[in-house]
Amino acid sequence: MPEPVFNRTELQRAFTALAAKLERRGVVGQVHVVGGAAMLLAYNSRVTTRDIDALFSTDGPMLEAIREVADEMGWPRTWLNNQASGYVSRTPGEGAPVFDHPFLHVVATPAQHLLAMKVVAARGVRDGEDIRLLLDRLRITSAAGVWEIVARYFPAETITDRSRLLVEDLLNQ
Numbered sequence: 001m002p003e004p005v006f007n008r009t010e011l012q013r014a015f016t017a018l019a020a021k022l023e024r025r026g027v028v029g030q031v032h033v034v035g036g037a038a039m040l041l042a043y044n045s046r047v048t049t050r051d052i053d054a055l056f057s058t059d060g061p062m063l064e065a066i067r068e069v070a071d072e073m074g075w076p077r078t079w080l081n082n083q084a085s086g087y088v089s090r091t092p093g094e095g096a097p098v099f100d101h102p103f104l105h106v107v108a109t110p111a112q113h114l115l116a117m118k119v120v121a122a123r124g125v126r127d128g129e130d131i132r133l134l135l136d137r138l139r140i141t142s143a144a145g146v147w148e149i150v151a152r153y154f155p156a157e158t159i160t161d162r163s164r165l166l167v168e169d170l171l172n173q
Contacts, residue, residue: 004075005048008040012099014052014069014079019104021065029065031056031106032095034084034117036126041098042108045133051076053084055092087117089153111137116153119146122163132170143167 006014015031022029033041036049056062070077088109095107109117115134118127140146146167150159 003050004073004079005050006037006040006052006079007048011037011041011049011052014073015099015104015106016101017069017072018065018080019101021068022061023101023103025061025065027061027065027103029056029062029104031080031104032092032109033098033106034088034092034109034114036130038095038108038114039130039133041106042096043111043114043133043137045130051078052080053082054080055082055085055088056080058082084117087121089113089116091153112149113153115140115146116150119150119163119167120154120158120160122160122166128166128170131166135170141171143171146171 004010018029031052032055033052034055035053036046037052037054039045040047040049066080067077069075070079073079092113093110095109097105098108099106108114111134115131115138118131118134121127135141135146138149140149147159
């Protein structure tokens with residue numbers, strides 16, 4: 001099965017379908033989007049994303065609804081996943097609403113939390129582009145400003161040399 005590519009319209013369609021499934025079950029879903037989908041939905045930094053990394057309840061009704069949407073749309077069942085949960089701070093903060101329905105509330109993680117996640121991950125060009133956009137949005141111009149934000153969310157030992165070099169490179173450009 002080819003991997004889907006989601007743009008803003010596709011994400012809205014996916015969330016609408018998920019909300020309908022949850023409504024039929026009488027369940028209200030809460031989704032806290034991180035990663036590329038958050039960059040697309042809340043920060044307009046990209047046109048597409050391959051999946052939606054998020055925090056959400058993994059109870060039966062929510063997972064069943066996610067799988068039904070995947071099957072109906074011909075998408076992998078991981079189209080909405082919590083695989084990034086290991087990289088998310090335990091205290092990400094209150095997100096910005098990006099989709100609201102009586103049975104599904106979707107928020108994008110705050111810019112500062114997303115910056116900290118991207119810096120800790122430091123996965124090259126794509127994270128670098130996202131970090132640059134977030135630095136501009138947050139008006140951060142120094143490495144000290146970056147590390148202050150990262151420290152709010154993650155322990156110091158999570159900062160690698162790769163993270164330090166990426167931040168230095170971005171701030172020196």
